[in-house]
Amino acid sequence: MSEAESYDHPDVVLCPGGPMLLRGDHVVQDSDGVAHRTTRPVSAVCRCGKSQTKPWCDGTHQVLPAKLRPA
Amino acid sequence: MLTPKARGPLSQAVNEALAIAPDRVDVPDAGSAEDAAIALWTLYELHYRGFDDVDDALEWHPGLLGVRRDLEQDLEDRLRSRWTPYTPTGDVGEELFAYVAAHDGPSLAKHVQSQADEEQVLELFRLRSIYHAKEADPTAWVVPRLSTGPKAALMELQFDEYGDGDPNRLHSHLWALGMDALGLRADYGAYIDDVPPEILEQNNVMSLFGLHRRLRGAALGHLAAFEMTSSMPSRRMAQGLQRLGLADAMVAYYAEHVEADAVHEQLAARSICGALVAAEPSLAGDVFLGAFTCLDLEDRFARRQLAEWGVA
DSSP states (O other): OOTTSOOOOOSEEEOTTSOEEEESSOEEEOTTSOEEEOOSSEEEEOSSSOOSSTTBOOSGGGGSOGGGSOO | OOOOOOOSHHHHHHHHHHHHOOSSOOOOOOSSHHHHHHHHHHHHHTTTTOOTTSOGGGGGOHHHHHHHHHHHHHHHHHHHHHOOOOOOOSOHHHHHHHHHHTOOOOOHHHHHHHTOOHHHHHHHHHHHHHHHTTTTHHHHTTGGGSOHHHHHHHHHHHHHHTGGGOGGGOHHHHHHHHHHHTTSOOSTTTTGGGOOHHHHHHHHHHHHHHHOGGGHHHHHHHHHHHHHTTHHHHHHHHHHHHHHTOOHHHHHHHHHHHHHHHHHHHIIIIIIIHHHHHHOGGGHHHHHHHHHHHHHHHHHHHHHHHHHTTOO
């Protein structure tokens, strides 16, 4: 790979079967209307709905059956 | 930190060489795996923070580097003999997740979550402290060995390990706060004389992978497997500490890892290892050597510790 090429670096990444990665400083409103500010350069937002630390991912999607994991 | 206690004739000879800095270093064969492991750990430590009782200049002493090289060769041969070679054929990130998910081993975190008593948990922290006091440091060696894509991806993760620029959030500092709150020693390498060979090998492997440019693929595969097996176990650890009413500062350390490592596992597998293999396809196999080694060494430590505690 050439060192002179440009690279993909999206602000939002939907991880197959997992969370949504969010790059940068944002405020995420959860399903109860509560606002949560990001605290790190990249944050993982829960997409499976089962996280115990919503709106952030806690890895719980890993133990869900495939059909319950986000696309 | 002072030089660790010798555990046999080889580590004794290494300690003596560190004390007197002879022109030539001749060492006997290791008396045991433990003797070799503590000798190698000691030699590696010269590249991190060193020892109060050793001249800093010995980091690059040719005789000591020769001893280190022989011990590293034995270690690498052993790691490769344990591994069934695997080369991914599709998306590296997806295959890493599948590879780690297919691995089944004993879990110390499950024991802590539901059964461990306070004494066992404190013992576990003393043993884990050898790594957590230098958390993320072995991987930092890899940064200058990478091309643009994987280098930027690795720094995105490492920056978070190092507290995003805030020393109060540095992961190894959060660990030190937890140790202090539990009444344990928070100083660097404090419990090195207490740790079993499995812990020494876990730590030596991270230094081996980090310090050899040739093994950069294994270093990043190890990182990916480490992060992928951290988020949920960290939640179990936090729950176990709360069950036992142990210090909030250590609960906070694990709570941070639940959230951070849910991000880091995605970055490590997809951004970092994905970008590495895209840039250097020949390293794909080593990525999985590193991932396997991480899982295998944790299994070995967990089996030992659970047996020590009389847990089936």
